[in-house]
Amino acid sequence: LAKTTQPISMDSYEGQEVNITCSHNNIATNDYITWYQQFPSQGPRFIIQGYKTKVTNEVASLFIPADRKSSTLSLPRVSLSDTAVYYCLVGDNPVNGGSQGNLIFGKGTKLSVKP
Amino acid sequence: DTAVSQTPKYLVTQMGNDKSIKCEQNLGHDTMYWYKQDSKKFLKIMFSYNNKELIINETVPNRFSPKSPDKAHLNLHINSLELGDSAVYFCASSQIGGRNTIYFGEGSWLTVV
Numbered sequence: 046l047a048k049t050t051q052p053i054s055m056d057s058y059e060g061q062e063v064n065i066t067c068s069h070n071n072i073a074t075n076d077y078i079t080w081y082q083q084f085p086s087q088g089p090r091f092i093i094q095g096y097k098t099k100v101t102n103e104v105a106s107l108f109i110p111a112d113r114k115s116s117t118l119s120l121p122r123v124s125l126s127d128t129a130v131y132y133c134l135v136g137d138n139p140v141n142g143g144s145q146g147n148l149i150f151g152k153g154t155k156l157s158v159k160p
Numbered sequence: 161d162t163a164v165s166q167t168p169k170y171l172v173t174q175m176g177n178d179k180s181i182k183c184e185q186n187l188g189h190d191t192m193y194w195y196k197q198d199s200k201k202f203l204k205i206m207f208s209y210n211n212k213e214l215i216i217n218e219t220v221p222n223r224f225s226p227k228s229p230d231k232a233h234l235n236l237h238i239n240s241l242e243l244g245d246s247a248v249y250f251c252a253s254s255q256i257g258g259r260n261t262i263y264f265g266e267g268s269w270l271t272v273v
Contacts, residue, residue, distance in 0.1 A: 088267050132203075
């Protein structure tokens with residue numbers, strides 16, 4: 046099971062770019078990286094997922110170096126509404142013989158965006 | 161349309177009571193889950209069902225009993241409620257044949273007094 050480590054909290058101001066890094070030193074060959082966002086009083090919501098290099102969608106970008114031992118979630122020009130907890134999960138689909146790492150949520154990173 | 165819906169959203173009950181939380185997903189997913197998020201905000205998986213079959217059963221007291229009448233429903237029944245059961249319970253689902261992206265419900269806030 047690939048263990049993930051991310052900062053407990055981060056502060057930012059509106060309009061800034063925020064980068065949250067997740068360490069996963071023992072990531073397996075078939076593991077992929079998934080990030081979720083959780084607002085207060087809501088369930089987590091999928092943000093982005095990737096295997097290597099860079100993935101971008103309308104919400105965020107995910108940067109994964111060649112060794113895949115870490116990944117960085119990048120949120121461009123954050124607003125107050127981006128204040129949330131962000132979780133990094135690493136694993137493969139159990140049906141593919143993978144671990145359950147992509148079901149295990151760590152403590153996440155609490156991002157606070159200030160005006 | 162709510163993809164994963166759970167009821168009730170709020171539940172206050174006394175110790176020793178038995179209660180159920182219902183969950184339904186309209187995403188056509190094969191797999192459903194129950195997660196518990198405690199006061200410290202740790203989100204822990206409790207159970208997972210794939211096509212009505214239990215595939216994950218973490219260390220959860222046997223007072224908790226999931227029931228899946230069909231693959232679109234996964235209900236959670238809790239017997240003899242204790243103070244420590246107070247938490248937010250999230251139902252979720254995913255398509256296990258794919259990348260297993262998990263879709264969560266809005267949560268059920270359980271308070272045991």
